Amino acid sequence: MIVETAAITEWIFVQEVPIPNDVAGLLAPGEQPYAAFKTFRDSAIFTSKRLIVRDAQGIRGKKVEIYSLPYSSINMWSTENAGTFDLSAEVELWTRAGRIKIKLGKGMDVRRIDHLIATCVLGS
DSSP states (O other): OOOOOOOSEEEEEEEEEOOOGGGGGGOOTTOOEEEEEEESSSEEEEESSEEEEEEEESSSOOEEEEEEEEGGGEEEEEEEOOOSSOOOEEEEEEESSOEEEEEEOTTOOHHHHHHHHHHHHHHO
């Protein structure tokens, strides 16, 4: 029996961007940033150890919540490319904490994200 559960959180990646200069302050010793993506209000960074999502909150975006998802907690993932009527691609991560959904903006390469996840999860 398959039970559908709601995602514990959902993020939207809009486009790939240069790695932010201030990400160095978030990294552990030996951790390296691989790629960064603009999210709705901030950024997501794939590193050698985890996915970091910074979420600016409030009217001015001064309050920032940081999510840190270690690759070791990812049990499975799926990717779905954009279709004719559904223009956005999606990535779902099944983790120890629950399911996380990532929607990709128009023109985003879902296979690029799939390759990043595979490299980071399976390479660790």
